[in-house]
Amino acid sequence: MTMTLSLQNTKKYAIALYIIIFTITKSVIINRASLLVALGICGMGYLSNSDFKYKGNFFLRAVILYGILLLISMLYTISPIDRAQKSYFSYLTMFMVVFFVVDSIKTEKDVKFFMNVFIVAAVMNCIVTYIRVGSEAFQLLGSSETNFRLASEEQNANVVGMYCAYGAIFSFHFILREKLTKKKKLLYIGALLLNFVFGLLTGSRKAMLLLFVGISILVYYKTILDRNAIKILFRMFFALIAVIALIYFILTSGYFSVISERLEGLLAGILGNDEVDNSTMRRMYMIKTGWKVFWTYPIIGQGISASYRYFLTYSHSNFIEILMNTGAVGFFIFYKPFYTSLRKLFKQSRKDPLYPIVLFVILWFIVVGFGLVFYYSKFEMAILAVATSWLIIKENEKNDETDKKSIEKSQSGVVGSNK
Secondary structure (H helix, E strand, O other): HHHHHHHHHHHHHHHHHHHHHHHHHHHHHHHHHOOOOOOOHHHHHHHHHOOHHHHOOOHHHHHHHHHHHHHHOOOOOOOOOOHHHHHHHHHHHHHHEEEEEEEOOOOOHHHHHHHHHHOOOOOHHHHHHHHHHHHHHHHOOOOOOOOOOOOOOOOOOOHHHHHHHHHHHHHHHHHHHHHOHHHHHHHHHHHHEEEEEEEHOOHHHHHHHHHHHHHHHHHHHHOOOOOOHHHHHHHHHHHHHHHHHHHHHHHHHHHHHHHHHHHHHHHHHHHHOOOOHHHHHHHHHHHHHHHHHHHHHOOOOOOOOHHHHOOOOOOOOOHHHHHHHHHHHHHHHHHHHHHHHHHOOOOOOOOOOOOHHHHHHHHHHHHHHHHHOOOOOHHHHHHHHHHHHHHHHHHHHEEEEEEEHHHHHHHHHHHHHOO
16 A cells, blocks of 8 residues: 555656756756656556556546648648648647646545645746846846847747646635645745736736636625625725736736737727737638638548648647647547536535636636647646546546445335334
């Protein structure tokens, strides 16, 4: 038993370390070396104690099926073969991470462990980004005459911003919903503030949206659990004041000048105004073109990385990317777990501390699919793996409880008849 627990913990820490490493560096050598080490450790642990059944995990099952479909699509893809192979390698790497994350999660404690891993990875990313860009970058951020966005040579502003936003949201969850010592609470508050500020400084619109929506959902569920009307009113009032003050500070501070400009471009694109920035125009063009391509090849699409043939890059939309690559068949396989997740989630108690954060994760990846490609992202797909694993754990607990009651009822019936 002790040996089994040791192997389980070793696997868990190995894959956790790899998540942190690929978050802070895009070095091919470092990433591949750390991946091989992690896979070696996890593989040996898995083979020595193979109690994992992928058929019971609806999310992992879909990842496997979609991977098979992508492999088949390489036979008819219109993208250059080297590009298709590169995309499929990224998908395989993501699958390995997801597989061993799911394999490492046996209890709710493991779910919280990986949420903390995402926080640590995000904090480390902030620190490494600061080291790479140097203090001079923050002088540029304070200048109202520049559109400088916090990024580094290895990772662009959107990637850094998304990592920060995920770290901030998970930190906020622990502060609101978990029982913490004063020391731990201070650490989570520090992680929240660091990731929040760095996330805004990147100017990433998706990171800003993630922060706003995530914090709103977590606060909402924290509020409805408190039946004291006065407390609810005070919380809503102070939350409103805090939001107004934050928006005012962001719009008037030179450090965040790029944010207002990018938000204006995003709103213009949504409302259909003429004044739209080039980035928004480009993305809207990709979505419209990709939608037309899908209707031309609606069943199985035009193969993996088909968007590269049209845009020389990916389409910047997970919905469009999957529809272009694998058509309606691939879309159904990939997105069915989201329907299953919501169905399972609504059967859970809203009072469960992890309910709101899991709800947010599922809803977020449905909504953000409009403007973010994540189907082969190791970080985002690992987050989804953790959220869906929690749902399976809760469902298994319910089934075990039902079975236990059935056994007790049958045994009491037997005892009664014997009397």
